[in-house]
Amino acid sequence: EDQVTQSPEALRLQEGESSSLNCSYTVSGLRGLFWYRQDPGKGPEFLFTLYSAGEEKEKERLKATLTKKESFLHITAPKPEDSATYLCAVQAGLHGDNNAGNMLTFGGGTRLMVKP
Amino acid sequence: ETGVTQTPRHLVMGMTNKKSLKCEQHLGHNAMYWYKQSAKKPLELMFVYSLEERVENNSVPSRFSPECPNSSHLFLHLHTLQPEDSALYLCASSQDLDPQQETQYFGPGTRLLVL
DSSP, X not given: OOEEEEEOSEEEEETTOOEEEEEXXXXXXXXXXXXXXXXXXSOOEEEEEEOSTTOEEEETTEEXXXXXXXXXXXEOSOOGGGOEEEEEXXXXXXXXXXXXXXXXXXXXXXXXXXXX | OOSEEEEOSEEEEOTTOEEEEEEEEOSXXXXXXXXXXXXXXXXXXXXXXXXXXXXXXXXXXXXXXXXXXXXXXXXXXXXXXXXXXXXXXXXXXXXXXXXXXXXXXXXXXXXXXXX
16 A cells, blocks of 8 residues: 655744755655645645656755655745645556556645744 | 636535535646545545546545536535535646646635534
């Protein structure tokens, strides 16, 4: 069974204090790992997709990295507007597997609070 | 209007009521999804539709009934719900189910409270 675990559950940072969020996964063949941001009362907003170990993607103060066991979301010099819940999800399937359902397995999220 | 929209945004219903949630995507996508997000729990996939055909049903109770009349619209019909069904119901869409086109874009959700 595919599993996704995010840590920490909650993280408080001072503005400008860089840190990293972790997403550990156990899947039978990773097809893609997705990061989303979710603000209270809203739907998740797509940030990144990573497909293979060693891949990195950046967007403003965020950088996502991927290994064979985990992904990190690095936040550099965060601002209060970066406060949100960050969700990680994996899509799994063996090579040649149709996975017609495009199923994503989500982690529980990390609630980030950045204080000014 | 752009992206994925959902109506209503908030819904309160009794256990004997029948209601429907509506989702519309303006992205030209072919696949649509229903998710349930409960407090302190990860998002749970409920249903997947591709080109109006249901391709996934994750053991969801029959009191939830999806309908996809075309690739732009998705409904979730609700009847005789239980209080534990109270949650945020999210709709998402993706270009297709094929690799490299599968990023899912979410709507704002419908906050449902069952009394």
